[in-house]
Amino acid sequence: MDKDFLQKFAKNLKFIRKSKKIKQDDFLAVSGISRSTIAMVETARTDITLSKLKIIADVLGVEPKELLDFDKLQD
Secondary structure, three states, X not given: OOHHHXXXXXXXXXXXXXXXXXXXXXXXXXXXXOHHHHHHHHOOOOXXXXXXXXXXXXXXXXXXXXXXXOOOOOO
16 A cells, blocks of 8 residues: 555544544544554554445544545645
C-alpha cells in the first residue's frame, strides 16, 4: 500500500473523529475494533479491510467515501 495514501487516510480519519468530538475510547467501545488496530491505522502503520472501513464510517456517521476524500486536508 502506498505510504502517502495511508498517511492521508490516517490524518483524515483522526480529523473526522476529532471534529465529531468522538474520543478514541468511545470509538473503540462502539466499533469493536481493537485499540492496537485503530492506533496502527491512525498512525499510518497498517491498512484496513473494506469491512472495517464500513464499520469506521458507520461509527463516525459518515459515508465510507468521506474517509477517502483527502481534499479537505491541509499539508
